[in-house]
Amino acid sequence: MSLALSNMMELGTKAPDFTLLNTITGEHVSLSALKSDKATVVVFICNHCPFVHHINPKLVEVANNYQAKGVQFIAISSNDVDNYPQDAPEYMTQVAKKEGYPFPYLYDETQEVAKAYQAECTPDFFVFDSNMECAYRGRFDETRPEMGQPSGKDLSNALDALLAGNTVNTEQKPSMGCNIKWKQ
Template identity: 65%
Template structure:
C-alpha cells in the first residue's frame, strides 16, 4: 500500500471552479451551485483505496453532522478508470449508495479538477470558507489503516468548528496520507 501525502497548497487559495458529472443524480453539478453558506468541503476520494475505505463512515457522519450548519460536502473521484475500472462512474454510483453518501460523488474524467486543486492522494481534503478561500487542507485525523488509532475526524471537525465559530485555526495542519491519484498515462 503506497503512502502518498497531500500537497499542502497555500491557505487563502481560491477554490478552482468545476462542473462535473454527479454519478448519483446523473446531472452535471458546478461548485457555485454546491457551495455551502458557511463552508465547503471538497474531498478527492475513490472506491478502492484502503485509506478512503478506512474513513468512509466518518466522512458520512461528519457530512451529516455539519450539513444543517451551512457546510456543503462534495466528493470527487479523478482516477484513471481504464486502468482502475473499479473506480468507474457506474461503480461510483453503487459505492455512494452502499456507503449512504449524503453528498454528490462527482467524476473528474479529464483529471483537470484534480490538477487544478493540486490533489495528490485519496483521501485529499480541502475546506473552504463562505468566500471559497482555502481555510484547511490535509488529514481527517491521525488514523490510518493498521495503525490502531480510532477514526474520529478530529482535524476536519476542528477546522469546520473554527470557521463556524469565526475563530482562527491555529492547529498544525498535517497532510493527508493515502493512495496516489491514479493519473492517466499519455499515449
C-alpha cells in the first residue's frame, strides 16, 4: 500500500463527463444520465484498499440517507487490473453486492476519468452542485483504519450545505488512502 493524499481539484471546476461500464448492471452509463439536479457525489474507490474497507459500511449508510434526499452517488474504480486483478470488474460486481452499494460502481479501464478528475487516492470524494461545479473535494471524515469509527461528517456537512442552498465551507481537508494503481 502506498499512501497518497487527494490533489484537491479547484472548487468551481465543471465535472468532466464520462461514459463507463456499470459493473452492477453490465451497462454503460454517463455522468450526464446519472447526475442529480441537487448534488452529485463522485467517489473513486477500489476493492482492496483498507481505507475503503474502513468506510464502506458508513459510506453505504450515508449514500442511502442522501440519495433519499435526491443526491446521486457514483463510485468509480480506476486501478490497473493487470497488476491488481482483485480490482477487476467481475470482482467489483461481487463487492458491490456484498457491501450493498446503493449506487453505480463504474470501471474506468483507460484511467482517463481518474486523470480528468485529478483523483489520486482511494477513497477520493468529489461533490458537484446543481450546476455540476465542484463544491467539495476531499475526505469522508478524519478517521483512518485502526483510528476511529467513520462518521462521514466532512462529506455530510458539504451535502447538508448544498441541500440547504448554502455555500459549502471552503476549508476542506484532502482525502487520504491508497494511491490509484496507475498503468505503466
